[in-house]
Amino acid sequence: MTEVLPQGVRSRVRVPASSANLGPGFDSLGLALGIDDEIEVSTTASGLDVHVEGEGAGEVSLSSSHLVVRAVERGLDAAGIWATGLRVGCRNAIPHSRGLGSSAAAVVGGLVAANELVAGTFPEHRLTDEQLLQLASEFEGHPDNAAACIFGGATVSWSDHCGPDRRYSTAPLAVHPDIRAHVFVPTTRSSTSAARGLLPEQVPHTAAAFNAGRSALMVVALTQRPDLLLEGTEDLLHQPYRAEAMPESAQLVAALRERGIAAAISGAGPTVLALSTEQPGAAEAGLARGLGMAMRSVGVARGAARV
Numbered sequence: 662m663t664e665v666l667p668q669g670v671r672s673r674v675r676v677p678a679s680s681a682n683l684g685p686g687f688d689s690l691g692l693a694l695g696i697d698d699e700i701e702v703s704t705t706a707s708g709l710d711v712h713v714e715g716e717g718a719g720e721v722s723l724s725s726s727h728l729v730v731r732a733v734e735r736g737l738d739a740a741g742i743w744a745t746g747l748r749v750g751c752r753n754a755i756p757h758s759r760g761l762g763s764s765a766a767a768v769v770g771g772l773v774a775a776n777e778l779v780a781g782t783f784p785e786h787r788l789t790d791e792q793l794l795q796l797a798s799e800f801e802g803h804p805d806n807a808a809a810c811i812f813g814g815a816t817v818s819w820s821d822h823c824g825p826d827r828r829y830s831t832a833p834l835a836v837h838p839d840i841r842a843h844v845f846v847p848t849t850r851s852s853t854s855a856a857r858g859l860l861p862e863q864v865p866h867t868a869a870a871f872n873a874g875r876s877a878l879m880v881v882a883l884t885q886r887p888d889l890l891l892e893g894t895e896d897l898l899h900q901p902y903r904a905e906a907m908p909e910s911a912q913l914v915a916a917l918r919e920r921g922i923a924a925a926i927s928g929a930g931p932t933v934l935a936l937s938t939e940q941p942g943a944a945e946a947g948l949a950r951g952l953g954m955a956m957r958s959v960g961v962a963r964g965a966a967r968v
């Protein structure tokens with residue numbers, strides 16, 4: 662039976678940006694980063710009222726097709742709960758279409774905010790973290806950003822098979838305390854679906870084997886051996902196919918790696934992620950600026966939480 666939320670129930674959540682892949686872990690490895698969006702949802706008598714501040718303001722739709730609204734409605738529906746009307750407020754800091762998981766943050770934020778509304782009034786209907794991961798990964802089509810955004814830190818995610826109707830799972834990784842995360846964010850954008858369209862149907866077995874080894878190595882580097890980050894971030898599965906569409910990012914990855922800094926395309930790009938035990942210096946920031954990218958120290962973040 663569907664229960665109805667009373668008017669005036671409110672929830673506010675904070676959701677982090679995320680960097681997916683970390684080089685070789687395509688659609689599997691993810692890392693939550695210290696840039697947050699804030700989402701506030703309340704129930705009203707009727708209709709839909711959406712407000713957006715910051716990133717995406719004036720660009721994203723303010724109707725029922727807004728990604729956060731779709732996620733709130735999906736979350737309520739999955740919990741068997743109905744709201745007569747909704748007010749959704751978004752204060753966004755995560756840049757859109759740069760490979761920093763803005764869409765995953767919007768989806769996870771909407772789902773978690775909906776779940777907080779549910780939990781406050783009908784606790785027995787509350788969705789589990791596993792259900793949230795499944796719903797968010799279905800929206801995204803891949804679990805890497807969603808898992809990092811929900812659970813925080815670094816995550817390794819997988820699905821039960823490669824076909825339709827996959828079930829997604831994730832396990833946390835304890836990031837080595839000396840590892841620092843930096844992003845180099847361009848003003849240019851790239852949609853994740855367009856960047857996924859650049860990938861071939863099949864790759865050579867040698868490349869797949871190379872990536873299997875690097876991705877396993879990356880787990881060791883991230884958790885125990887930061888000295889192996891440079892080798893652990895090498896990839897042949899997606900970056901080479903996307904490089905032409907984001908030449909400045911590919912150039913910065915190569916230049917940073919030549920200097921011994923473990924750099925990779927963040928998610929589907931065009932942001933560049935660097936993981937190191939030392940702060941990249943003014944020279945690296947200048948190099949990035951020359952290619953149209955701004956360096957930001959972001960750190961490893963915690964997962965989505967009520968505020």
Ligand SMILES: Nc1ncnc2c1ncn2[C@@H]1O[C@H](COP(=O)(O)OP(=O)(O)O)[C@@H](O)[C@H]1O
Nearest residue numbers: 721728757758759760761762763764767852853
């Ligand atoms: N906070 C948000 N609110 C509404 N829509 C969003 C939000 N964040 C992302 N989106 C939607 O997702 C798109 C970007 O998603 P995507 O191409 O996956 O890039 P990324 O997730 O790497 O930023 C935006 O153009 C916008 O349509």
Ligand SMILES: N[C@@H](CCOP(=O)(O)O)C(=O)O
Nearest residue numbers: 681688760761762853928929
């Ligand atoms: N594994 C995905 C990750 C996309 O991340 P995003 O932050 O660019 O949405 C991919 O590489 O396509």
